[in-house]
Amino acid sequence: MTWQSRLKLVVGLIGVFVLVAGLTLVFNQRQAQATSRSAAIEAERFPVGTDYGGTVLERFVSENERVLAGQPLFTLQSASLQADLAEGLIKANTIAYSVTTDGVITLTAAVTGTVSDITTERGSFVQAGQVLATVDREGSLFVSAEYVLSSRDYSRIEEGAEVDILLPNQRMVRGTVESLDVETQLGQARTLVRVTSTGLRDGEDNGLVARGTPVTARLLLRDDGILAGVGDGFVDFLRKIGL
């Protein structure tokens, strides 16, 4: 071989080795994470219901309205309530409602949050036990993510593991695993993970951060490959130099 060819070959070989090393790091990084098959933002939900059938006298709030704890939502007039009051079976005030002596019950918000799913209107009759609306508690947003994992990957999920939540507008929010729920289908672990995050604040990003918004949640698994240390070290290095 000519010296020129030898030089080309050596430089090329070094290039190939560097390329494969880089690709292997990428590959290892991917091996150490799992991407959700389906994930969405969820909230704690408090249903507003009544134990007495009756007529809705007034509706004070509308859909998606923010309410404070104790704020009145509906008033109902109920004959059976009147009867119970006369019998002295019921207290006049609880956290969820207040009652006047003429049989009018005022349903109030149990928590501060957003009203949704209103099922009734002024003047309509509601049955005992019916849910009239739901209040999504403020500051309770979390992500519910579904993963299909191999048993090996399932074993690598750690308590409090980090999760990267990617909002539809490509903003990334950090979260941690709060609880797991697993069910096995055809040898694959269908895992439902509840992820909490301090970065999810109601109504942020023009209302994008709200219950029901689809997101992508990338779960970081425990890395037990032989490249674990190398990969982490490299990532730390990149962070340190500001990339």
Added chain:
Amino acid sequence: MTTLHSRPQLSAPPLQIEAPHPAATSDLAPASSAVLRPEPSLLARPPDPGRAQSPSLVMLVLIATLGILAYANFLLNPSNRGDWLPYSMVLLAESILIVQALLSMWTILSASRDPRDFAFHLARESLFRSREIARDGFSLAPHRWAMYLGDAPITVDVFITTYGEDPAVIRRTVTAAVALRGAHTTWVLDDGRSDAVRELAAEAGARYLRRLSSNGAKAGNVNHALALSKGDFFVIFDADFVPDPEFLVETVPFFTDASVAFVQTPQSYGNLHTVISRGAAYMQSVFYRFIQPGRNRFNAAFCVGTNVILRRTAIDDVHGLYTGSKSEDVWTTLMLHERGWHTIFIPQVLAVGAAPESVEAYTKQQLRWATGGFEILFQHNPLSFRRRLTLDQRLQYLVTGTFYFTGICPLLLLLVPPLEIFFDLRPMNLSTTVFTWLLYYAGFYVMQILLAFYTMGSFRWETLMLATASFPIYVAALVNVLVGREQKWSATGDRSRASSPFNFMIPQVLFFVFLLLTSVVAIWRDVGNGVPTLAMAWNVTNTIVLGSFVVAAAREARLQRRAGRAVIR
């Protein structure tokens, strides 16, 4: 037969009145001498193109077409689509392969007409005048028998182009060329400027021509000789192609049709002792036995620069052999077709030569051909309205121009398994099982191999290996044509000493190392996951295929070094 001829001197065909030549008794005698034995399958006169189309071949082609369509349907089905990057790579590569396969099967099926018509046989019978031969006392000197087409005597020049080849090889060719049956003048056109060649030409009884410049390479060399000679027809042989004595007898009669510009015969190879030459020769024989005869039907058979006899007036009509390209042969053919000339290919082996044996020779040959193909596509688009070609010819030149894209396809396909291994990007949907894929894939490739097996009687793994390992050559050809530069090799200029094959295959070596490392990563991953994957299996297969090419080259380099040491001692 004789009653067809009214001329008295043809009362008996001269082929039968005297027998100084063993092969002279009949058409069906083996057309090659014992010294140069090519592949046995190519030795006998090949079946008539008319008979080559057995019903079984037609059936196989039809089944293969069905397989191709099923595979295309499978690939294009949106529900099978995977990630866009590998999917589009696979789709692009397989589309090119599928379209070329369909077009070549169409060409093969078209090869059902024997170019030898009545006029040919008539002209062949009246080529020599036995009475005249007897009168001049040339009965035992068939190379001096004057040839006639119709009533007119014709003259033929035989050109042997040389460029630094081994004098022993040239001597064999020149000796055989001088001995061709039918009067002709043999010329050695020496661009290698070797005195040894001049001496051997004089000994063999050939004229020797050496020019001062080497402009225009081989085409320039022949054009220079055309300016000095004046035969009605001229034959071109490369220095290593030893012609059969019957060459002129089998080809000259075609020129009785005044529109025929040239008659091309196949290149056949006698040196099948290296992996490279076996693979290259096999590729070639498919081309010469099936594609070229089919192109006859499209009037698009092209000249391959050797083993060809041309009409001087036709070449004058296109102002000499085309010198603007290294692929002067294809370009000259294109010019002839645009001027309305007819071209003929006969699938009858009339000269046996040497296939490229070394990686260097193979690389240079493929680069030259691929460059010629891409040049036609990009610089002389055969579909343009400015070309004066028939639709048949346009289609066939489009096939020629795009054919070498099939050589680039392996590059795309080789990259697909690494994409899956490193990035988890799959060409096909996850729900597509391996067996579904295998079924459709086999429908395409196994049928192609079966077809090759049926038509050629064998299938050589070397061809598959070369087809996989040659993509850097074709990529280089494509880039060279697009940016308009000439390939330079960083090889030693010393042509007497072979340079190492590795000078010409750095991309292949690097790619092999890349695939090897990728295979290691893939196996490590699969061992970790406990499930073998198709990507790993493919990648390992590709590594082995490319590796066998590197091993073949290493073996060649070792032989070279040994030969080099022997010379020094």
